[in-house]
Amino acid sequence: MRPFVYNALPGRVIFGNGTHSQLPDEVKKLGCSKALILTTPQQTKEGDNARALLNGLAVGVSNSAVMHTPVDVTESAVELATKLGADCLVAIGGGSTIGLGKAIALRTDLPQIVVPTTYAGSEATPIIGQTENGHKTTQKTLKVLPEVILYDVSLTLTLPPKMVVTSGLNAIAHAVEALYSTDSNPMIDSLAEQGISSIARSLPTIIASPEDLEARSDALFGAWACGTCLGAVGMALHHKLCHTLGGSFNLPHSETHTVVLPHAIAYNAPYASQAISAIAKALGVNDTGKSAAQAIFDLAQSLGAPVSLQELGMREEDLDRAADIAASNPYPNPAPLEREKLRKLLGDAWAGKRPE
Ligand code: NAD
Numbered sequence: 001m002r003p004f005v006y007n008a009l010p011g012r013v014i015f016g017n018g019t020h021s022q023l024p025d026e027v028k029k030l031g032c033s034k035a036l037i038l039t040t041p042q043q044t045k046e047g048d049n050a051r052a053l054l055n056g057l058a059v060g061v062s063n064s065a066v067m068h069t070p071v072d073v074t075e076s077a078v079e080l081a082t083k084l085g086a087d088c089l090v091a092i093g094g095g096s097t098i099g100l101g102k103a104i105a106l107r108t109d110l111p112q113i114v115v116p117t118t119y120a121g122s123e124a125t126p127i128i129g130q131t132e133n134g135h136k137t138t139q140k141t142l143k144v145l146p147e148v149i150l151y152d153v154s155l156t157l158t159l160p161p162k163m164v165v166t167s168g169l170n171a172i173a174h175a176v177e178a179l180y181s182t183d184s185n186p187m188i189d190s191l192a193e194q195g196i197s198s199i200a201r202s203l204p205t206i207i208a209s210p211e212d213l214e215a216r217s218d219a220l221f222g223a224w225a226c227g228t229c230l231g232a233v234g235m236a237l238h239h240k241l242c243h244t245l246g247g248s249f250n251l252p253h254s255e256t257h258t259v260v261l262p263h264a265i266a267y268n269a270p271y272a273s274q275a276i277s278a279i280a281k282a283l284g285v286n287d288t289g290k291s292a293a294q295a296i297f298d299l300a301q302s303l304g305a306p307v308s309l310q311e312l313g314m315r316e317e318d319l320d321r322a323a324d325i326a327a328s329n330p331y332p333n334p335a336p337l338e339r340e341k342l343r344k345l346l347g348d349a350w351a352g353k354r355p356e
Pocket residue numbers: 040041042043066067068069093094095096097099117118119120121122123125126127128129155156157158159160167230253254
């Protein structure tokens with residue numbers, strides 16, 4: 001018998017192609033009529049399209065979302081929501097835009113409809129990270145969990161190929177760590193395996209044929225599955241390292257996940273054999289002699305994604321400090337967290353070494 005605890009999260013999920021046309025109905029279903037639309041400067045067109053679609057049900061568009069959810073940006077957006085009398089939020093974009101929606105919801109309790117256009121998975125989690133005075137803090141509260149997730153494959157067609165790959169590997173990282181999480185459970189294991197295989201098989205097809213709707217749909221489904229894993233169970237070494245590298249060394253989010261993941265898997269492999277074999281199976285390599293860590297490294301490299309922290313602009317002289325931070329606060333992880341081993345992991349990731 002495998003005893004477990006599973007906390008299901010509330011939320012409505014709509015998945016399909018062209019589904020953003022359902023936005024007006026979803027706003028009405030929430031009992032709302034004054035949506036504030038959120039996006040980034042780069043996705044202004046999507047924000048304006050949503051406003052046109054919502055017609056009289058939208059009171060404004062804010063394209064102020066930026067990386068790391070800075071508190072000053074949130075405060076201006078809360079002011080705008082109050083001034084416009086908004087009664088709900090519609091966030092269209094990746095983790096940065098969804099982060100802004102969550103930050104506003106945290107302060108106002110406004111219900112959120114999110115339309116994710118990357119594979120980062122924030123839409124499915126009760127987690128929010130915010131930055132103030134250069135310091136990023138994370139909290140977990142149901143107040144930030146979006147009420148409705150509206151996945152529309154057509155809105156992911158514009159995601160640039162490089163980001164398709166790094167964002168896809170960002171999603172796979174959630175499922176990998178869910179499989180060896182201390183609070184893993186059969187429900188999430190199953191979603192994690194589906195998520196890994198959906199994304200791993202669809203990325204090469206998307207890179208070869210960016211317009212392939214089936215592959216884009218497979219990847220987006222995988223993103224939902226992996227995001228659900230992130231929202232449901234605790235993460236470990238890989239997420240801690242990426243948080244440290246992003247927060248303290250300002251490295252880009254999905255690219256950092258892409259570089260670190262093979263090394264985190266290799267570090268944990270001797271202590272999580274069942275999970276690692278499930279990951280290898282989901283990647284389709286368990287009978288090939290290739291390890292799960294090598295398969296992830298090869299997938300990233302073959303699709304042109306970065307494989308070294310050096311490429312992302314990290315300085316070699318910062319590796320010791322990164323190892324100190326990563327070893328400082330203990331957290332659950334299959335393999336013991338030893339400072340020298342973590343330093344070696346970071347050195348290998350910095351150099352872009354293929355795991356042995
Ligand atoms: P992002 O949201 O920062 O997007 C990167 C850029 O790509 C932006 O300019 C965006 O407008 C653009 N973009 C997004 N989708 C596009 C599309 N379909 N077509 C064209 N351009 C598009 O990137 P991200 O990786 O999705 O999110 C990263 C952020 O999300 C980080 O701050 C991270 O901490 C956060 N995050 C939070 C959670 C959580 O659970 N709280 C989970 C994952 C990520």
